[in-house]
Amino acid sequence: MQSMTRDDFIWMAGGPQGSGVDSSANIFARACCYGGLHVYGQREYHSNIKGLHSYFHIRVSPEEIGSIASRVDLLCTFDADSVVRHIWEVSQGGGIICDTEVLGKRIMEIPTLSASFREEFQKTLDEKGIKPETVGDLINEVKKNGIKIYPVPYLELLQGLGKEIGEEKLSKLTIMTNTMALGISFGLIKYDKKFVNKAIEKIFEKKAKLISTNIVAFSRAYDYAMKNFGDSGFSLNPVETDEKRIYLQGTQAVALGKIAGGCRFQSYYPITPAGDESEYLEENQVFELEKEGISQAGGSIIVIQTEDEIAAVNMASGAALTGARAATSTSGPGFSLMAEGLGWAGINEVPTVISYYQRGGPSTGLPTRHGQDDLRFALHASHGEFPRIILCSGDLDECFYDAASAFNYAERYQTPVIHLTDKALANSSRSCRIFDRSRVKIERGQLLKEDDVRKKEYKRFQITESGISPRLPLGTPGAIFWNTGDEHNELGHVTENPMMRTVMMEKRMKKLELADKEIPAQERVNFFGDNDAAVTIVSWGSPKGAILEAMDRLRQQGHKINFLQIRMMHPLPTDYVAEVLAKAKKKIAVEGNYSAQMAGIIRERTGMDMDYFVLKWNGRPMTSDEVYDALLLIMQDKAPKRQVLMYGT
Amino acid sequence: MALKMADYRTPLFNDWCPGCGNFGILTAVQMVLVDMQLEPSKVAIFSGIGCHAKMPHWVKAYGIHTMHGRPLPFAIGAKLANPDIEVLAFGGDGDGLGIGAGHFVNTGRRNIDMTYLIHDNGVYGLTKGQASPTLKLGLQTKALPKPNINEGINPIALALASGYTFIARGYAFDVAHLKEMIKRAITHRGLALVVVQQPCPTYNNINTKDWYGGEDRIDPATGKPVPRVYKLEDTGYDGVVRKPEEAFPKTVAALTKAQEWGDRIPMGLFYQNELVSTYQERLSQRIADYLQNPPAKQVISDAQGRSLTSIDRMLDELKVT
Structure with missing residues (x-):
C-alpha cells in the first residue's frame, strides 16, 4: 500500500484543544474505513477545554490492528506547538504538513509549551548539536534526515475558497482549515476522493449546509497538494472487503x-x-x-x-x-x-x-x-x-x-x-x-417471580448449600423482604449473633468459590501463540493489542512465545494460570502500572513469581514497537528484570 | 379484608429508648398505611443509619436499611426503576442534613414522586449525643463537652431553596396531626418532605417533650402550659400554590414562617406546589412508554436466554463497510 517497507501507515493530527483535531481525525479514519482499510486511533488530550495541545494518532492497515506504534508517517499540524512537540516522532521518509505562517515562530516563545517541555527539548537539541531558533530552522534540520516538509499557505487557500463559495468573511472560513488539512493529507497519499467525500457527508449529516462547502474545501486542498508537492513516498490504496465493520x-x-x-x-x-x-x-x-x-x-x-x-x-x-x-x-x-x-x-x-x-x-x-x-x-x-x-x-x-x-x-x-x-x-x-x-446470552440466575413466593415466608438471605439465596425483585406483590448494611439474619434483619455471623459470611463468600468452579476458563482467559513455548507473556487489559502485534513479529522471526491474557482477575482461574506458567522458563508480566499489580496477584494465588516485568506508567498507552523492543531484549537474554516503557508525547 | 395496624407490624423487639420520639413517628406511619390501605408489598421503606434507620425493620413492608446519609439515592433508584412502588425514605437530621446533605439538595431538583421524612432531634443518638446539623448555635446538650460552635441548618428553608414541592413539619408526639401530614405527603404529586420534630430523651435535654409542650411557661390566666408548637392551619396560613403566579409569594411566605423557632414553632404544611412537573413526567417526555414499561418490568430475554434488545439502529450509525 505504500512504497515503504511497512504495511501500515500512521497519520497524526495535532493542534490546540478545540481546534477540530477530533473531527478531522474522525473524517480521516472513516474515509480509510470506507476504503476497506482497518483503522486504530488513539486520542490524547490535556485536562483543558481550549488551547492546550491535543492529538489523534491514526494507524491504517489492510490488516486488523490493535495498537499504536512508536512513529508518525505524516504529521498534520494545526499550530507551531504540534510541529515542535511531535517532530522527533516523524519516521524516516515521513512528512510534516504545517501552515507556512508557523515557520517564522520562535520555538522558545510558543506559549503553550511548558517550562519542563522546553528544558527537555533544549536538552535534545544540545544532544543533537543543533541550534534552531524558529520552527522553520527546526524543520530545516529534520529535512536533512530525509523528512519531507509540506508548508501550506492556508490563508491564501482560504481566500481562494472564499471566492469560489461566495464567502468573504475570513472568520467564517478559518473553520475550514481542518478540512483543507485533510485535503492536503489525502492528496499527499493519493487516496480516492470519493471515500473522503462520503466521510464528510457522514460527519456533517446533521448540518447539511456544510457538506458542499467542506467538500469544495477538501477538494481544492487535495488538488493543491497534488500540484505543488509531488510524490510523498506514500500512497494509500483501498482494499476490497466483504466483512461488515463498524x-x-x-x-x-x-x-x-x-x-x-x-x-x-x-x-x-x-x-x-x-x-x-x-x-x-x-x-x-x-x-x-x-x-x-x-x-x-x-x-x-x-x-x-x-x-x-x-x-x-x-x-x-x-x-x-x-x-x-x-x-x-x-x-x-x-x-x-x-x-x-x-x-x-x-x-x-x-x-x-x-x-x-x-x-x-x-x-x-x-x-x-x-x-x-x-x-x-x-x-x-x-x-x-x-x-x-x-x-x-x-x-x-x-x-x-x-x-x-x-x-x-x-x-x-x-x-x-x-x-x-x-x-x-x-x-x-x-x-x-x-x-x-x-x-449475547442473558442468564438471570435464581430470580423468583410472584408465583414462587405466594403464601410462603420469603427469606431473602436463606442459607443454602451453594450460598445462593433465590432473589426476589423488590415490589413483587405478595411478599416482602428486608435489606440492611448491618450483618443480618435470613430475613434481612440486623443481627450481631456470632453464630449467624459465621454462617452468613460463609454463605456469601461461598458464592465466589461457586463462580470459580462454574465459570469455564475460556470465559476468563485468552491464550495466544505457541503451546510449547518456553516464554510466556502475562497481561490484562489494553496492552493486549500491542502485545499481540509484538508477539507476531517475534514469531515471524522464529521465536517461540505465547501470551496469557487474563480477562477475569477475580476470581482468578488459578489452576489454569499456574498450569500455563509452570511450562514457562521465562514469565513476563506486561502491565500499565508501577508495581506490577497483576503479577502480585498471580504470585499471591499461585506462589509463582514473574521473571521479567515490562511496565509503563507515563500516562500513555503502550505501543507495539516498544513492547516488541522490550520482549526482544528478553528473548536475547539481554534484558534487565524490569523494563520501563517511556514512549509518548 | 381490610388491613389493620397489626398487618404492618413485625414481631421484632423495638430497642429505641423509652420515651423516644421515634415511637410516635412509627405509629403515625403505620396508621397512614392502614388509612390508605396500602398493601405491604406495594410499599418500600428506605432508611439511612442512626436511630431512625431501624424503622423499616419494625414495619411490615419492603424495608431497605441503607448507609449513613444515603437513603435517598437508593430510594430514587428503586422508584425510577419501578414507579408502581410507594416509596418512603426516612433520614435522620445528621443523616439527611450532614453526611447526606448533597442528596437532600439535589433530590429537590428532581421532584420525584415520593416521600422523605427527616427525624429531627438535634443530636446524634447512636454515637452518644454529638450535635447534629440542626442543633442551634450555642446550645449545649448534655453530652457536648462545649456549647455548639455551629449554627443550625433550617431544613424547611433549605428544602424551599432546593425545590421540594411539598414541605411540612410534624411533631412526634402529636401523632394524629403527624399522620395527616404524612398522608398528605404521600398523596402529593411530586417530592414531599416532612420534617418531624422529635425529642431525644437520652441526649437532648434542651428540646425535650416538656420544652415543646411549654411545661416551663404556665399561662397565669388558665394555669396551663403554653406549648411552643402550634399548627399553621389554625392561623389561617395557606401554603398551597394553585396558580403559577402564587409560587413566588407563597415561597416567600413559607420562608418567613420557616424562621420561627423558640417561643413559637410552626407545624403543618408550609408549602405545596403541584404545578411543577414530576421527574416521572419529564422522563415520559423522553421515553413515551416509561410508566407502562419501566426498567423493572421490561423483558430482556426470551425463554432460551437470547437477548431481545435490538442494537441495529446504533450499529447502522457506526457501520463503515
Whole structure:
C-alpha cells in the first residue's frame, strides 16, 4: 500500500484543544474505513477545554490492528506547538504538513509549551548539536534526515475558497482549515476522493449546509497538494472487503454491550474518561425489542446524572433491587467515592455492575491520561470481606461482550461486578467486525417471580448449600423482604449473633468459590501463540493489542512465545494460570502500572513469581514497537528484570 | 379484608429508648398505611443509619436499611426503576442534613414522586449525643463537652431553596396531626418532605417533650402550659400554590414562617406546589412508554436466554463497510 517497507501507515493530527483535531481525525479514519482499510486511533488530550495541545494518532492497515506504534508517517499540524512537540516522532521518509505562517515562530516563545517541555527539548537539541531558533530552522534540520516538509499557505487557500463559495468573511472560513488539512493529507497519499467525500457527508449529516462547502474545501486542498508537492513516498490504496465493520470508540462498545445485555438503568457522575459512555447511552436511550422476530417499541434505559458518585452507585443498587439490570460508570476518583456503596451491594447481595475506566492516579493524577494502576483497588475497595467479580477487557470487542456478561455474573452470583477497562480503551477508536447480538446470552440466575413466593415466608438471605439465596425483585406483590448494611439474619434483619455471623459470611463468600468452579476458563482467559513455548507473556487489559502485534513479529522471526491474557482477575482461574506458567522458563508480566499489580496477584494465588516485568506508567498507552523492543531484549537474554516503557508525547 | 395496624407490624423487639420520639413517628406511619390501605408489598421503606434507620425493620413492608446519609439515592433508584412502588425514605437530621446533605439538595431538583421524612432531634443518638446539623448555635446538650460552635441548618428553608414541592413539619408526639401530614405527603404529586420534630430523651435535654409542650411557661390566666408548637392551619396560613403566579409569594411566605423557632414553632404544611412537573413526567417526555414499561418490568430475554434488545439502529450509525 505504500512504497515503504511497512504495511501500515500512521497519520497524526495535532493542534490546540478545540481546534477540530477530533473531527478531522474522525473524517480521516472513516474515509480509510470506507476504503476497506482497518483503522486504530488513539486520542490524547490535556485536562483543558481550549488551547492546550491535543492529538489523534491514526494507524491504517489492510490488516486488523490493535495498537499504536512508536512513529508518525505524516504529521498534520494545526499550530507551531504540534510541529515542535511531535517532530522527533516523524519516521524516516515521513512528512510534516504545517501552515507556512508557523515557520517564522520562535520555538522558545510558543506559549503553550511548558517550562519542563522546553528544558527537555533544549536538552535534545544540545544532544543533537543543533541550534534552531524558529520552527522553520527546526524543520530545516529534520529535512536533512530525509523528512519531507509540506508548508501550506492556508490563508491564501482560504481566500481562494472564499471566492469560489461566495464567502468573504475570513472568520467564517478559518473553520475550514481542518478540512483543507485533510485535503492536503489525502492528496499527499493519493487516496480516492470519493471515500473522503462520503466521510464528510457522514460527519456533517446533521448540518447539511456544510457538506458542499467542506467538500469544495477538501477538494481544492487535495488538488493543491497534488500540484505543488509531488510524490510523498506514500500512497494509500483501498482494499476490497466483504466483512461488515463498524468504527467506534471503547465507551461506545461498553454502552452497546450494556444495552444488548439488558441494562435498563444507568446512573453516573461526570468524569473523564467514563462520561462519554453515559452520554452515548442517553442519546440512544430508547430502542427496539425483537419479539418473535418482529422489531417493536418497548426498550429503554434510564440514564440519570447524579450529584456525586456516592449517589451514582447507590442509585444503581436501588434500581437493581427491583430486578432491573442496573449499572454505573466511573473512573478512579469516582470509584473511590463508591467504595462504601460497593460493600453495601456486597453484603446485601445486589447485582450492581460498575464500569470502571482507569486513568493515571492517585488522586486527580493524570485525569485525561492512561493508566492501569487501579487493579488492586478494584479488588480490595471497601471495608470487610465480600465476593466480587472483576472482568478486564483487552479490546473493543471484549468491551462489548464483557459489558453484557457482567450482568450475567452479577445476577448469577448476586454480587457486584466491576468491569475494569482503561483510558486507552475508552478513547481508542477502531474498525472492528460488527458486534453479534446473537452471541449475547442473558442468564438471570435464581430470580423468583410472584408465583414462587405466594403464601410462603420469603427469606431473602436463606442459607443454602451453594450460598445462593433465590432473589426476589423488590415490589413483587405478595411478599416482602428486608435489606440492611448491618450483618443480618435470613430475613434481612440486623443481627450481631456470632453464630449467624459465621454462617452468613460463609454463605456469601461461598458464592465466589461457586463462580470459580462454574465459570469455564475460556470465559476468563485468552491464550495466544505457541503451546510449547518456553516464554510466556502475562497481561490484562489494553496492552493486549500491542502485545499481540509484538508477539507476531517475534514469531515471524522464529521465536517461540505465547501470551496469557487474563480477562477475569477475580476470581482468578488459578489452576489454569499456574498450569500455563509452570511450562514457562521465562514469565513476563506486561502491565500499565508501577508495581506490577497483576503479577502480585498471580504470585499471591499461585506462589509463582514473574521473571521479567515490562511496565509503563507515563500516562500513555503502550505501543507495539516498544513492547516488541522490550520482549526482544528478553528473548536475547539481554534484558534487565524490569523494563520501563517511556514512549509518548 | 381490610388491613389493620397489626398487618404492618413485625414481631421484632423495638430497642429505641423509652420515651423516644421515634415511637410516635412509627405509629403515625403505620396508621397512614392502614388509612390508605396500602398493601405491604406495594410499599418500600428506605432508611439511612442512626436511630431512625431501624424503622423499616419494625414495619411490615419492603424495608431497605441503607448507609449513613444515603437513603435517598437508593430510594430514587428503586422508584425510577419501578414507579408502581410507594416509596418512603426516612433520614435522620445528621443523616439527611450532614453526611447526606448533597442528596437532600439535589433530590429537590428532581421532584420525584415520593416521600422523605427527616427525624429531627438535634443530636446524634447512636454515637452518644454529638450535635447534629440542626442543633442551634450555642446550645449545649448534655453530652457536648462545649456549647455548639455551629449554627443550625433550617431544613424547611433549605428544602424551599432546593425545590421540594411539598414541605411540612410534624411533631412526634402529636401523632394524629403527624399522620395527616404524612398522608398528605404521600398523596402529593411530586417530592414531599416532612420534617418531624422529635425529642431525644437520652441526649437532648434542651428540646425535650416538656420544652415543646411549654411545661416551663404556665399561662397565669388558665394555669396551663403554653406549648411552643402550634399548627399553621389554625392561623389561617395557606401554603398551597394553585396558580403559577402564587409560587413566588407563597415561597416567600413559607420562608418567613420557616424562621420561627423558640417561643413559637410552626407545624403543618408550609408549602405545596403541584404545578411543577414530576421527574416521572419529564422522563415520559423522553421515553413515551416509561410508566407502562419501566426498567423493572421490561423483558430482556426470551425463554432460551437470547437477548431481545435490538442494537441495529446504533450499529447502522457506526457501520463503515
